[in-house]
Amino acid sequence: LEEGLIFEIGRPNVTGVDIDEPAPFETRLGALEREEPIGLPGLSEPEAMRHYVRLSQKNYSIDAGIYPLGSCTMKHNPRLNEAMARLPGFGDIHPLQPESTVAGALELISELSRWLMEMTGMPAVAMSPKAGAHGEACGMMAIKAAIAARGEAATRRIVLVPESAHGTNPASAALVGFATRTVPCGADGRVDLAALKGLLGPDVAAIMLTNPNTCGLLESDIVAIAEAMHEAGAYFYCDGANFNAIVGKTRPGDLGVDAMHINLHKTFSTPHGGGGPGAGPVVLSARLAPFAPVPFVQEGENGLRLVEHVEADSRSFGRMAAFHGQMGMFVRALSYMMSHGADGLRQASEDAVLSANYIRASLSDLMTQPFGDQPCMHEVLFDDAWLKPTGLSTLDFAKAMIDEGYHPMTIYFPLVAHGAMLIEPTESESKASLDLFIATLRDLAFSALDGELDRFVGAPHDAPRRRLDETRAARNPVLKWTAPAQEG
Amino acid sequence: LEEGLIFEIGRPNVTGVDIDEPAPFETRLGALEREEPIGLPGLSEPEAMRHYVRLSQKNYSIDAGIYPLGSCTMKHNPRLNEAMARLPGFGDIHPLQPESTVAGALELISELSRWLMEMTGMPAVAMSPKAGAHGEACGMMAIKAAIAARGEAATRRIVLVPESAHGTNPASAALVGFATRTVPCGADGRVDLAALKGLLGPDVAAIMLTNPNTCGLLESDIVAIAEAMHEAGAYFYCDGANFNAIVGKTRPGDLGVDAMHINLHKTFSTPHGGGGPGAGPVVLSARLAPFAPVPFVQEGENGLRLVEHVEADSRSFGRMAAFHGQMGMFVRALSYMMSHGADGLRQASEDAVLSANYIRASLSDLMTQPFGDQPCMHEVLFDDAWLKPTGLSTLDFAKAMIDEGYHPMTIYFPLVAHGAMLIEPTESESKASLDLFIATLRDLAFSALDGELDRFVGAPHDAPRRRLDETRAARNPVLKWTAPAQEG
Amino acid sequence: MRYLPLNSEDRSEMLARIGVDSIDALFSSIPEASRLSRDLDLPLRRSEMETQRLLSGMAARNTPASSAPFFIGAGAYKHHIPASVDHLIQRSEFLTSYTPYQPEISQGTLQAIFEFQTQVAALTAMDVANASMYDGSTATMEAVLMAHRVTKRRKAVLSGGLHPHYADVVRTVSKMTDNDALSLPPDVFAAEDLAAEIDEETSCVVVQTPDAFGNLRDLSPLAAACKEHGALLIAVFTEAVSLGLVKPPGAMGADIVVGEGQSIGNGLNFGGPYVGLFATRQKYLRQMPGRLCGETVDADGRRGFVLTLSTREQHIKRDKATSSICTNAGLCCLAFTMHLTLLGEAGLRQLARVNHANAVDLAGRFAQIYGVEVLNRSFFNEFTLRVPGPAAEIVEHLAQKGILGGVPASRLWPGEDLDDLMIVASSEINTDEDRAAFASALRGIA
């Protein structure tokens, strides 16, 4: 059964909400009452329920299968966390209630901050950024403010970004008014330290480095990089998207990092929700801490206190967003952290790395790796060199996985690998699940190498949709429903 | 992907629950500690989540499509009701808490009773029966107790049951120690009044009559039947499974009914949950009210009071089950009733009847009805006469519906129709949904009449399973998993 | 009305297709005198917000178990249920599906039932289990009726340690069917001699362990006595978690094992819905009440599950059925299975150990209170206290102090001179502080 759009199945005079008629009253809208129809369809509750249940059934989900998207960290989302975020004491409090009525909320933010600071070895954290990229912007703003405070605003305007970086890195740097310069990647998949040093100078504000990097490799020169940056008067921003690989094993603060955002929705399992919401708190070194944005929770004489404005003697660079950050995500992340504890968090990182290497070791005889077969961290990167003789693309291979019941891995990222396939199993998969996944990929790989092209070129065959025409969508964008022209 | 049994994928030393080790202590188990392994597999939380999510995806559900099971009343299950039943004040109270701590629970039971009594026009209700059949047993026990109180226990031992009755009716009568005798059905699908009268005598305790009956027809002689029963010194038990057709239109009490169970999970939409739980309160006439079982909530001087035992001067026949009934279902049902109100409840019955007749009118040219084309109540009954020339069975037709994305109707019930197909759309379907359902059935019917047998005989083709071998299951029952024999 | 998709335009079109003028034409078979010519004397429809407000108001007039130190058991137990269980049973595909009569599109429910049956058989150490009964009390009643069928005898002997509600249910049905149910008096110390009550008319002996006073009972001698007289031994439990730590009835010779499954996966709910467990020996399979799920294969030879042996059931056998049960406790047994799967063998054993440890700790605290006495020699997570004075008043006092502290025996067995006894349970939900608060409050009152 095909499911139409609400605009096709709904009607403007149908509603799934009963609202009592108000007593007669005189409006006070000035002359600004809406006159025209809005054009919104309504559905009764049974119809709405069915519509969205049916839509949901067209989605893949981590609850139903492994979601091996490298760099995205699709792991188990405990339902305890959902229940906790929905406690009225968290879910049903207003950001501008009197402080005396939200003591527990401030306590939660403070407690979460403590965990984040200890895990990262950093002395401060800005809680308000709303997602990873927003956190990057926050970190870069702190760096910019620090540079301005040193009187170097006009000269230090360059941010170094490795080839393998997430696209958000250069975009966030640009948002904050920096120019970016690319740092090449060495033959081992890591930043070329010599090349990096060659780029350093009085015009360089910072480097944005993902660690472990997007090739799934730990930047082993990281301490040297940090030292080089600091010697050159620049800052070290770390993209924390892959922090889940190293929790409890090493601390960014101990490596010389000045700022790092933490994706609560990756490392600490607040669910992705089909694209969000996330949360991106940013830990800051002592050098950057004074520039942290408002609001923040401060330990005061009478307990915790909420600072909502840049106070007179403050060097805070300003505000990232309205209110106090992604409280709903804070609750989920703290629930996750408290459940794991120090021991469980380290074990989770170890299991994530173990599982990625297990996949690597189980596929490396068939599939090629751009930087050779070396231990990886929480994700393993293959390229398409091994597919060359077959004429198939990474996309074909990925789409064929769908017919086997799997969501594909991340493809064509990072850009440093040709036809990249980046696999991140996370710690949430059982060995049986990994074994079946490996067996399926091996079967597909043999099939590709044996020339069974139909299995790939037409894929997927068994999904709610066959391969979709993305070019057509972009060439003639249809971005909303419009009523078909009336006949007649 | 196939999903194994927990016994195949789980391991006894794996757990998805963290439980702290207790401080050392001395057991006080006597000598009765368990020694042998239990044989229970465990799954970590992510594995358990995935296992049951995947299993769920093999189920049809009312949320995803029309579920036209006649006599089962699969209607929309509002999620408000689920939320209300989970309020800690309802879901997390113990049946033996001090009465002073459950005032709201008694209030809810009292309020629900009030609604049930007014809707049925009956002066009393026994709340504790756990499902429809349990309610039938409760009603029959009240009748038996009343007969015994009249000193006729030894003589009045026969219960009349129409051919078209639910199987629970004779089974419940038998459970209570009655013998049953079958009342034939007339050419119009209704009880043959003359035949019924012929069966009456001093040995008859009661009739169990479903109204509207299982052919979807209202027993239009009902008042005469009630009078005949009463004149003969017998009682009139009404099976309330189909009460949803007549709420607000007529009241069983006004028709002369002495006892009727109400399926809260049918008429009042507490969800079926794949087979339960239900709830089957029984309304009672003034003649039967004194015999109602404990416990019950009584209006006392200081408000409501819970009566848990048969008190000295009471004629209560005893107890149906531990504690006070299906509280969780009570909350859901009352939430449903309060949402609808008197107006909405009547409208729901009208819409249910309207929808059934709409289906009837839209299919009656193709499919045959055992008692001719006459207005039906909330469900419409077809037989297989029209399928005769095709050689196909009702089962084949039903299974073919699965391939079209539909759950089949009730088949082979009631027994009075040959190859019965009993369709109940309920009030929850939109006209668009009904139209599509009708179009699909018409298409299938034409296909059958055109001799496209493959579409039916092999059906279903596109379900999680093809047709299952029920004979094999019954011949050699395998009712639990057993470990495969070890190799070696 | 938000739940009704049809609007007046739809209704008119549909009436037109049907060929009648008005909706009332479709109700014309109701005798005119019996048609309701007025509105029901009930409130009109309410918005979701208003309904929620009213029901929340009622709920607020109850004291939830989670809001107070909580020690009530006596047939219903509060345990921590993992959040994932409630999430999973609310999946549309489980919550809003029907009894799996069409197996091809109900494999989810069917496979879960098959897992449930296997788990229950393992827990009880029996051969076969059914797909659930309404609750423990009705399962007990069904077990007695089954024993009558098997033995073709009509007398049940009920232990004085059987939950009194369960005994009431059995007695009520026995009275209706002119069967005999011999109830022994409340057996606080598990000292009754049940074997002495068995005669050649006895179809079954019904005995509970842990019993209603919390005592653990060794059923083996009784099983031997039953066997000797051709009677069946029906073992009952109300606390399924106990089976993680104590010897299962099946290992002590029970012929039928029934019990309440609420305490695994299901909340208190003021007494329902709960889930009745029912297991027996293979040889009695065809006399078993209730639904059964069995394994089979589909047309392609793939394993699948179906409801089976329905020739025992009411919809086929009608008045000759082994039970009148139809709707059972589907979703509750699903919750049971999910929780037990999360626990697994290791988790259940650990959970049971913690329960026992907490009860032992609590009993130890009470032992130090002058005038209070723990009567049990053995127990799992529940025991009986003798208190100085009417237990009902003490329980009420405790409630006023914010402690839900147990059930007075007089509430369960009124008129049996047990006024100074109360039954107290302690599970993993109780903290040290909870137990200390209870002991301290009791010391203050007693």
Place this chain on the structure above:
Amino acid sequence: MRYLPLNSEDRSEMLARIGVDSIDALFSSIPEASRLSRDLDLPLRRSEMETQRLLSGMAARNTPASSAPFFIGAGAYKHHIPASVDHLIQRSEFLTSYTPYQPEISQGTLQAIFEFQTQVAALTAMDVANASMYDGSTATMEAVLMAHRVTKRRKAVLSGGLHPHYADVVRTVSKMTDNDALSLPPDVFAAEDLAAEIDEETSCVVVQTPDAFGNLRDLSPLAAACKEHGALLIAVFTEAVSLGLVKPPGAMGADIVVGEGQSIGNGLNFGGPYVGLFATRQKYLRQMPGRLCGETVDADGRRGFVLTLSTREQHIKRDKATSSICTNAGLCCLAFTMHLTLLGEAGLRQLARVNHANAVDLAGRFAQIYGVEVLNRSFFNEFTLRVPGPAAEIVEHLAQKGILGGVPASRLWPGEDLDDLMIVASSEINTDEDRAAFASALRGIA
């Protein structure tokens, strides 16, 4: 640990396949000196029950909106959300899916986004809407940056009626990028002359309606002034429900419309997660930030949906992208769409009417209190009160009396001499009794 499926046996086997001796061998690329050689100074793992207990304890130290007469708005609004919305967004397939980069197995999310985009465009009366931003404040910031790109100018004029947090966010980014953001002083009476501030360097004017003081503003004259100077008009709203009753910005000539969508489908959550709405005119499509979903067909010609125009986005365009946003507010926009679908046109209009009626009623009650003054000539469901004395103290007093009664203007605009103003909202959740209690309490204090 309950969330980790691997046990030590699994780990050993996996290490063996990998060919290393220990897990630490896989972490050998961490410089030895930087390896953490101790446990983190944090508690060890906790059971679900214990975690729940601790977090519930924190939650209990807050006062939920539903527990008191509640009148706080100022950018976040409490409305009744149908229970079905929260149920639906918790479906595994929505909650635990990723951004729909693989459209063939993400049609559920994609179709819902397409519905969302259409709904937002309709509500705002604009041509195109994106798939959501983080919240209203960041959407406003993105709108200003977009206006700079479109006009190739660098100066934004910010109305004194703009939510001060929103203004702060715009100013913060402007400062970082050496752009100019001219903020007008708090404009209590909607009396500022924004048109007078537009010059040839002005890229955009940012104006909110209903504004932060609750006033409704006619944007049409300002739109004309913007057009005249080649600047864009950015219209902002923080209360999406208002669009059911008031003239939409698109009908008054706005070029970009941004706003907070929280109040439809989303709870208060102490400020987040919320959902930023972003709509503009077709001609500016390629300058738009954020994700877009578009219609296309699959290999069989069936309609389907995909993410499109990603050449604007960071993962393709990197430092030339129209925004750095990646993760947006997916699940919140889903909740928005579901709630709005349940409302439909008729429901939204009725909801908006009830909100307005309740606010008018409340304002009427306040008008009768000596010393208290409603300052607005027009408003939707929120207005500004002048009170005799510091509003911050009055709000605190009200809280102590169990009423959550509004936001002191001094909390939003500190140091601006607005100490005697408070901003008060009233939605459909307020009963007559709530409003009477508020008025009576205020009379007692003021």
